[in-house]
Amino acid sequence: MPQSPDSSDQRPADRVVLAHGGGGELTRRLLAERIIPKLANDLLAPLADSAVIDAPPGKLCMTTDAFVVQPLEFAGGDIGRLAVCGTVNDLVVMGAKPLALSLALVLEEGLGLDLLDRVMDSIAAAAAEAGVVIATGDTKVVERRGADGMTVTTAGIGSLPADMPPDATTIAAGDAVIVSGLLAEHGLAVMSARKGLGIRTTLASDVAPLGGLVEAMLASGGRVKFMRDPTRGGLAGLLADLSEQLARNIELDEQALPISPAARHASELLGLDPLTIANEGKVVAVVAASDAEKVLAACRAHPLGAAAAIVGRIGETSDWPLVELLTCAGGRRIVQRPYGEELPRIC
């Protein structure tokens, strides 16, 4: 169960104190006892100012994400799993193979060390699941303020294979838009875990590393022209960006959107559009129309892609490109990038 860093009856010795961040003996102990052993790997082991990594020849990908999710633990995951998966997924949707992650922790004074332990275990487990190591890191401590507890920032590098990765410039009218599974579950699970909202739901975050699923889709033989994971801003934000970037309209079929009844219900309770809600274990792909069924089949054959669907298509070029939803009732509605404040601190 999610647990606030404030809620337990731990003694001061069981909590993070400012001195843990001073770079002295207490910092050394915190790292040596609670952080480094969880991440044990050959790259991290020398504990030098930088990790030394053997990269295969060719192009590299690099990405970073800061995670400020509240609460720190929620059904289906926690801030640690989220940080590893979020950064790994930003690499794999580019067609890259993750080589190494960095991990920067900002801990709040008063954070329970048991919670830190759980998050570190979760980081280690997610990294193992994704087949990547934490090569380097940094830990700082700030004064107690809210019950924020911690922020986690990961960066990642990956190697791009010599054959071409997805290339959005080849996208053409008629190409299919595929979504790899049920939408909106991460954001709804986090919102439901917040105190005071009083929402009961069976929803769990979908947070997962997407390397295997993406590999299966790329190996299907279908031409995958674009991939991205619909995190902050949801599918709506992703497609609004893509539509603008391509200067093309995009059509979505409401009926085809994979959204569970529980997610529909929770979205209605919260007054939110599931299309704008963050996902952390889904990929959106644009695929040549003739290859769509092939890529879809590969996606569905993977455990993380069982509920995949073709949800729309790329339209003509336009000076005012729009994303349009063809509603179940037969109407048309413009899908807009959310303005901003519906879902603070969801990742």
Next chain:
Amino acid sequence: MPQSPDSSDQRPADRVVLAHGGGGELTRRLLAERIIPKLANDLLAPLADSAVIDAPPGKLCMTTDAFVVQPLEFAGGDIGRLAVCGTVNDLVVMGAKPLALSLALVLEEGLGLDLLDRVMDSIAAAAAEAGVVIATGDTKVVERRGADGMTVTTAGIGSLPADMPPDATTIAAGDAVIVSGLLAEHGLAVMSARKGLGIRTTLASDVAPLGGLVEAMLASGGRVKFMRDPTRGGLAGLLADLSEQLARNIELDEQALPISPAARHASELLGLDPLTIANEGKVVAVVAASDAEKVLAACRAHPLGAAAAIVGRIGETSDWPLVELLTCAGGRRIVQRPYGEELPRIC
């Protein structure tokens, strides 16, 4: 002058709001208007989930740092310059050439956009000075709490040249310890900028990118066996770590330590040992004794190394390795890793 994010009379429109972090239209505008234009470069421009980087063949270095310095602006620098230089320096002391940085911002609701602008300008200037680009980034917003304003986390990758970088395993008794300039100025400048301490000093942070200085030292022809920048924990923390790692004693000459009268004075006022105070533009090198003068001369010929000095020597192996200070009075004092709480949030 340092300015608290709370102190000005800006209208709400001139401040960061939670909606800036929601991944929607306001996030897009914040990035498009205030962040991306400052960092303009070819790697960042595609704004994909990851930047694509051409890396030379061979080994890579990777590092990360989270910066939580308070106040955000201080004499000689700000959190932006600190973040760029801190990560660049962790690469260059490994002998690596920086290729790209990532930049993750966590902004606090209420942060003045003018302060954000200044920090972004500073990040851009420091990156240009260091000859590196910000290839990828992320921006999040958290609720208002203290007057923290923002944290900045950078990660960096660099390429290691084919010839051998510094290798601490070659360190032997008698090797010289060189410090590249005046100690303790960063930490003291930041402490002096804190409200309520009432300390007046002419000290400014030494925060600077060390690539050129390190290159000059490596090009001197002297055998540089180890380099590290003495940040959190200061020279004392660095040498305590090194002594432990090598299982060797280290001797320091108090008389040789480059510490300005202003820094001595401010340290005394604050009750701090200048050896434990963070530096952000200095390098500590271990050099074969016979090459020490050569490396020192190269260091002094560089603008950032004018006050460099040979400050000590590596001793014999020991089961209980110690760092000892030979005091001006002719005594001996054990130099310990600081415990932790003297200098919170100095970087």
